[in-house]
Amino acid sequence: MGKRRLSLFINHKLQQSKLTTLMVTCFIAFNLLLVSGIVWLAYQSFSTITFTEISKARLALLNESTRRGFDFITGVTGTAYSLASNRELSSLLETAGTGRLTQIHQRRELAKILDHTLVVSEGITSVELYTDAFNGVNVTMADRIFPVDTIAGDTWFTALEHADAAWVPLRENESGHSLVGYAQRIFDSRGSTAAYVLIRLSRADIVRRFADMPMVLDGQVLLVDTAGNVIMQMGETDPVRAYDQRSSGKEDSDEDAVVADSHLPVDTAARGTLPVVDSEWIQEHAQQNEDGFEVVSGDGGGAQLVLYSKPATLQWRLVQTIPVHTLLSPVRYAGWQVLGIAVVGLVCSAVFAYLFVRRIIRPLRQLIKRMRQLEKGDFETRVQLSFTQEYAHLAYGFNHMASRLTELMNQVKEESRAKREAQTSLLEAQIKPHFLYNTLDMIHWRALDYEAKDISRMIVQLSKLLRIGLSGGKMFIKIRDELEHARCYVSIQAERLPFSIHYEEKIDPRVRSCYIPKIILQPFIENAVIHANPKDETLQIRVEIWEETEDPSRVIIQIIDNGQGLPEEWGLESSSGIGVRNVHQRIQLYCGKGYGVHLRTGSSGGVQVTISLPRIETEEQLNLWLDGENI
Secondary structure (H helix, E strand, O other): OHHHHHHHHHHHHHHHOOHHHHHHHHHHHHHHHHHHHHHHHHHHHHHHHHHHHHHHHHHHHHHHHHHHHOOHHHHHHHHHHHHHOOHHHHHHOOOOOOOHHHHHHHHHHHHHHHHHHHHHOOOOOEEEEEOOOOOOOOOOOOOOEEOOHHHHOOOOHHHHHOOOEEEEEEOOOOOOOOEEEEEEEEEOOOOOEEEEEEEEEEHHHHHHHHOOOHHHHOOEEEEEOOOOOEEEEEEOOOHHHHHHHHHOOOOOOHHHOEOOOOOOOHHHHOOOOOOOOOHHHHHHHOOOOOOEEEEEEOOOOOEEEEEEOOOOOOOOEEEEEEEHHHHOHHHHHHHHHHHHHHHHHHHHHHHHHHHHHHHHHHHHHHHHHHHHHHHOOOOOOOOOOOOOHHHHHHHHHHHHHHHHHHHHHHHHHHHHHHHHHHHHHHHHHHHHHHHHHHHHHHHHHHHHHOOHHHHHHHHHHHHHHHHHHHHHHOOEEEHHHHHHHHHHHHHHHHHHOOOEEEEEEEEOHHHOOOEEEOOOOHHHHHHHHHHOOOOOOEEEEEEEEEEOOOOOOEEEEEEEEOOOOOOOOOOOOOOOOHHHHHHHHHHHHHHOOOOEEEEEEOOOOOEEEEEEEEOEOOHHHHHHHHHOOOO
16 A cells, blocks of 8 residues: 555656656766766776785785895894804803903903904894803903803793704893894804803894885784794784874884784783784695785774785795775775766766756747647647757647648638528528518508608608618627617507507617627517507507626617516527527627527516627627637
């Protein structure tokens, strides 16, 4: 039921809508769907291709950074090996059987060797020596020689029991910097461990290797070993902030990289954000010596692009995680620009569509305007031919229809006029012989009874009567002429009847010059003369003509006599009299169904005839009525 109402409501609204509005709305809706679909598909395709290409480019950059950034490892291991193989250093570690002063001298010489190595080696934070050879010697100046017990408690120290050298994570030093170290055994002449040399590298030393490729430090960068353990975490603690800072030209500070290894204390790893990927993920995706990238879900729910490079010299690799929305932010910006251009284009196309539709609809509106003029009776209106074939066919059809209507209307008018003239001629032919015979009969009898003077007078009246009745073939005469015709008839009848006739007129001067159908008074006066039978032997006939008060466009004629009145159940349609029906038919034929004759018995007896006629004052108005324009 709800769908039916909705359908009816939509149909109702569509029926009330203008064609221009409907076409423009449909055009805009279609273009909106089309532009939205194209922009969405283009954005998806472009973002996918762009994301893939950006990922490949960043992976290549990460591999290059891995190769170039870890070249310093060879120098670090070489420095450690040179110290371990230094015969002078090994001899200085031989303190058995020497005196206290000699051991102090040997320690100072070892410190000089370590200082010299630190100076000549680039990218090394410190070089430290751990040995028990000088446990009994106290020095007044600090150096880089420490007892083995100093590192014996570290978790990585046990790894040296099974290897001569190893990369190890270190605790923070006094300055709070996180370090990575390389430990190397130093053997004496008997093959026993004489000392451990530890070369410390700060995160600044490592990050400095990638300074010429700043995009490598975008997001979160992990330094992992062959086991998948995170040796070091570099980059901003907030990847988004890091990207924004680099985009604005800000450089990373040295505090933006931290060591985050499972072997380190918890408080050390807590300094930075936890890695997006863990050791298991790294081991699963980086088992082979291959590089690659993958999109994973981050802790915050946002997608992260994870890139892992090929292993370097020591099988270390870089793992970089960058938020996808960070990478695609330029693409989204370009997408918004494209969308803005599409919206502007859509608005412009809507304006052009509105103007174009208005131009297309203009001939149709012109056709509707001409149709309304045709409805009002303007059959001369025509439509100009349009530039389109369909509208040209419509215009041609409309013009042809209007022409045919004009021809048909003229034909109908001519046929109606001919019909009216034929009927009028027939009706008049029925009246004139009847009256003429009676008059001539009366003249005959009066000529026998009276002298020639009376006959002459009656002939004069008869001539006037015939002249006005014929009227040169005119159908309408003025009221004053019609009254003259009635007086002539009354005068003639008064000469021949055995009773007297009292004829009276009361005419409104404003309507004396109006046109009315001729011979409409005489038939009713004749009926009064023939059928009235007045009681006082005097027939009284009163004719009144006036302008109707409520409707000035009507003229009312009343004929009142003092006769016997109308018979019971008398009706105009059933009347056998020719004259009364003739007058009524002629009035309706010329003036229309709204006019005619009404008969009734008067309040004081006799017959009261009321004739309703249009008020026709000029010949132009008369011609319109004769042509049927006002019927």
